Amino acid sequence: xxxxxxxxxxxxxxxxxxxxxxxxxxxxxxxxxxxxxxxxxxxxxxxxxxxxxxxxxxxxxxxxxxxxxxxxxxxxxxxxxxxxxxxxxxxxxxxxxxxxxxxxxxxxxxxxxxxxxxxxxxx
Amino acid sequence: xxxxxxxxxxxxxxxxxxxxxxxxxxxxxxxxxxxxxxxxxxxxxxxxxxxxxxxxxxxxxxxxxxxxxxxxxxxxxxxxxxxxxxxxxxxxxxxxxxxxxxxxxxxxxxxxxxxxxxxxxxxxxxxxxxxxxxxxxxxxxxxxxxxxxxxxxxxxxxxxxxxxxxxxxxxxxxxxxxxxxxxxxxxxxxxxxxxxxxxxxxxxxxxxxxxxxxxxxxxxxxxxxxxxxxxxxxxxxxxxxxxxxxxxxxxxxxxxxxxxxxxxxxxxxxxxxxxxxxxxxxxxxxxxxxxxxxxxxxxxxxxxxxxxxxxxxxxxxxxxxxxxxxxxxxxxxxxxxxxxxxxxxxxxxxxxxxxxxxxxxxxxxxxxxxxxxxxxxxxxxxxxxxxxxxxxxxxxxxxxxxxxxxxxxxxxxxxxxxxxxxxxxxx
Numbered sequence: 001x002x003x004x005x006x007x008x009x010x011x012x013x014x015x016x017x018x019x020x021x022x023x024x025x026x027x028x029x030x031x032x033x034x035x036x037x038x039x040x041x042x043x044x045x046x047x048x049x050x051x052x053x054x055x056x057x058x059x060x061x062x063x064x065x066x067x068x069x070x071x072x073x074x075x076x077x078x079x080x081x082x083x084x085x086x087x088x089x090x091x092x093x094x095x096x097x098x099x100x101x102x103x104x105x106x107x108x109x110x111x112x113x114x115x116x117x118x119x120x121x122x123x
Numbered sequence: 124x125x126x127x128x129x130x131x132x133x134x135x136x137x138x139x140x141x142x143x144x145x146x147x148x149x150x151x152x153x154x155x156x157x158x159x160x161x162x163x164x165x166x167x168x169x170x171x172x173x174x175x176x177x178x179x180x181x182x183x184x185x186x187x188x189x190x191x192x193x194x195x196x197x198x199x200x201x202x203x204x205x206x207x208x209x210x211x212x213x214x215x216x217x218x219x220x221x222x223x224x225x226x227x228x229x230x231x232x233x234x235x236x237x238x239x240x241x242x243x244x245x246x247x248x249x250x251x252x253x254x255x256x257x258x259x260x261x262x263x264x265x266x267x268x269x270x271x272x273x274x275x276x277x278x279x280x281x282x283x284x285x286x287x288x289x290x291x292x293x294x295x296x297x298x299x300x301x302x303x304x305x306x307x308x309x310x311x312x313x314x315x316x317x318x319x320x321x322x323x324x325x326x327x328x329x330x331x332x333x334x335x336x337x338x339x340x341x342x343x344x345x346x347x348x349x350x351x352x353x354x355x356x357x358x359x360x361x362x363x364x365x366x367x368x369x370x371x372x373x374x375x376x377x378x379x380x381x382x383x384x385x386x387x388x389x390x391x392x393x394x395x396x397x398x399x400x401x402x403x404x405x406x407x408x409x410x411x412x413x414x415x416x417x418x419x420x421x422x423x424x425x426x427x428x429x430x431x432x433x434x435x436x437x438x439x440x441x442x443x444x445x446x447x448x449x450x451x452x453x454x455x456x457x458x459x460x461x462x463x464x465x466x467x468x469x470x471x472x473x474x475x476x477x478x479x480x481x482x483x484x485x486x487x488x489x490x491x492x493x494x495x496x497x498x499x500x501x502x503x504x505x506x507x508x509x510x511x512x513x514x515x516x517x518x519x520x521x522x523x524x525x526x527x528x529x530x531x532x533x534x535x536x537x538x539x540x541x542x543x544x545x546x547x548x549x550x
Contacts, residue, residue: 008534034475034491035505035546057545059473060535101479 004094010064015071018053025115028056031107036062038108040070040115049073049081052112059104061093066108068092078116084109124422130515132417142486142520147291147464147511150327150349152410153417159409160351163402171401172375172392186401189408190391193356196411197331197341201361204333206394207404210355211323212242214342215285217357217370217394218319219246222340223283225368226317229255231282234311236261236270237501238290241494243321247285256282265502268293268454273303277310284311284318288325292493292507293453294462308337317363323347327513328427328463330420339363345403350410354403357394364390371396418514424461427512430521431462434510437525438467447471447532450547452502464511466493468546471536474508480531486524505546 020026020041028039036058043051052070056063072092073081089105090097097105130136132153135143143151169178171186187202194202208214227233233247237260251258259281264271277284284307290296297304308318319340322331326343333341338358345354359367369376369387373396378386387393435455442449448470451458458465468474474490481488489509492499499507510524 032492032496034473036473059475061476101475104475 006068007060007064007093007095010067011060014054014063014067016053016067016074017055019055020051020053023053025119027111027115027118029107029111029114031058031062031103034059034104036104036107038062038066038111040066040108040111042112042115044078044119047079048075048077049116050075054108056108058107061095061097061101062104062107065089065093065105066111069108069112073112078119082113082116084113124419124426124514126426126515126517129417130517132413133515136515140485142523144510144512144516144520144524145487145489146327146513146516147324147347147509148489149346149352150513151515152349152351152406153413155413156350156406156409159405160402163405167405168402170398182401185408186399186404189404189411192408192411196415197333197356197358198335199333199358203364203389203391204358204361206357206359206391207399208342208355208357209353209400210344210346211321211342214340214355214357215242215319215321216246218340218342218359218367219250221368221370222317222363222366223247223250224253226366227254227256227282230280231256232259232278232280233257233283233285234259234261234276234281234316236273236286236296237263238270238293238296238495238498239285239287240291240321240323241496242323243285243287243319244497247283261286263293263296263498263501268452268457269296269298270303273307274310277307277314277316279314281311281314281316284308284316285321286319287321287323288331289322289329290495290498291324291464291511292466292495292498292509294458294464295454299461305336312337328420328423333358345407345410348410349413351403351406353400354407356407359390359394361390364393367394369393369396373397375399423514424463426514427463427516428458428460430512430516430518431465432459433518433521434465434525435459437521438465441525441529441532445529445532445536447536448547450504452504452507464509466507466509468504468507469532469536470545470547472532473535473546474506476535477508477528477531480534481524481527484527486527488524503548505548507546 023041024044026041030037038056040054054066093105133151134154135151169182171183190205191202193205259276261273261276262271311318317339320338322343327348339360341358346352376393376396378388438449450468452466478490
């Protein structure tokens with residue numbers, strides 16, 4: 001089976017695929033080499049991520065990872081979310097990926113962390 | 124043409140399941156090419172143009188014989204018009220910095236097409252930025268996928284026409300029957316412009332005839348015509364050899380050197396600084412031998428067009444059977460008769476996902492923008508899947524590809540909520 005069942009499940013039935021009312025941050029990014037797009041909005045309270053919503057379009061890996069990532073990060077401390085790395089994403093996706101597909105998987109992490117950093121910069 | 128027999132010439136296919144549909148990215152190599160590299164290092168390894176011992180002399184002789192072989196292969200008038208480079212990209216950068224930059228000023232125009240590969244676009248963007256020259260693009264008709272009124276874009280301000288012979292995304296963009304490209308080159312010369320042809324994609328599928336085409340510069344890469352990677356050819360018309368500066372300076376390309384200055388050797392040595400990839404040159408020679416001995420370009424065209432036709436029929440049937448929309452980026456009628464590749468996008472499915480699925484089944488195809496982002500954007504598509512054929516591909520492989528493509532689409536095609544991924548914008 002090419003794609004893990006969990007991955008396909010997140011692609012077909014994404015979690016947190018929604019908009020946030022009055023988000024504390026909203027960032028969106030595009031990978032021009034393949035057209036994958038991810039936008040993430042979030043709400044923070046007491047240095048924790050209280051809610052996340054994502055939207056976007058693109059390949060299975062980019063969209064499913066966004067779903068998994070938002071599910072993983074809601075309720076976590078902002079600092080913890082900022083330490084998530086490439087290896088955490090690889091573990092989440094559960095697939096060996098070459099450099100091209102890895103870029104797809106890392107897009108939502110990039111967007112989330114940029115969003116969280118932009119908040120820190122404002123302070 | 125006995126394809127099954129030809130496949131045996133290519134070691135990569137033996138003992139493994141591989142359906143290789145990415146020849147436009149790089150061609151697979153016959154054993155004779157692979158052997159040429161090993162044989163050079165085993166029996167002939169010596170630097171060229173320097174040694175006074177037998178090994179050095181023989182290495183030089185074979186290197187120069189290959190130069191003659193390349194000249195004959197593309198019907199260039201003189202062997203010294205053939206310069207060895209690392210590849211197409213280096214060849215274009217070479218001419219951009221060693222001739223074009225010195226001869227263009229503010230307001231001059233460089234004419235390209237909208238279908239250029241980044242290798243034949245970015246060097247000219249840089250030249251335009253440095254000199255104040257302007258880039259002008261011959262449009263691609265989005266119904267015929269051929270150039271639209273190309274002669275309109277050649278004016279008295281045109282100093283360079285730099286165009287692809289054949290697009291790595293769309294296939295043929297010139298009307299061959301009307302000799303459109305030859306006529307455009309004649310027109311460019313008539314206004315005093317020089318002409319560079321990017322033949323990277325064409326060299327494997329069309330007989331290149333320099334004397335018929337009459338460009339000033341022409342580039343291609345060895346690895347796309349079954350030679351090794353790391354070797355390419357830059358053709359420079361002899362009349363321009365004095366006007367073109369060396370691209371790199373250093374060893375081999377000098378006549379005399381003092382501490383303060385140097386004078387150049389005669390061409391082609393003037394244009395080949397440092398130790399050359401001699402083994403790769405031998406490999407390129409072996410690739411030309413293989414083509415000369417085993418491939419008839421007319422038969423190859425028929426073979427590849429037949430595979431394109433099967434593929435297009437299959438895509439149309441798929442559209443009908445599982446009710447999806449497939450956009451073929453290319454002139455279907457032309458591709459059925461003359462094509463060697465088919466690029467397409469499927470509504471609701473990302474090409475990367477299809478390519479990954481097929482890759483896991485040992486079917487090699489290419490997905491993305493194919494180093495032609497402006498062209499793909501022009502088509503209002505994010506990303507295209509490309510199937511490209513070579514002499515070793517078979518009708519059976521096309522059938523298997525279509526079966527697996529069907530499975531991939533069934534697995535991946537879906538909609539969630541109100542969002543359905545669509546690589547084709549505006550639908």
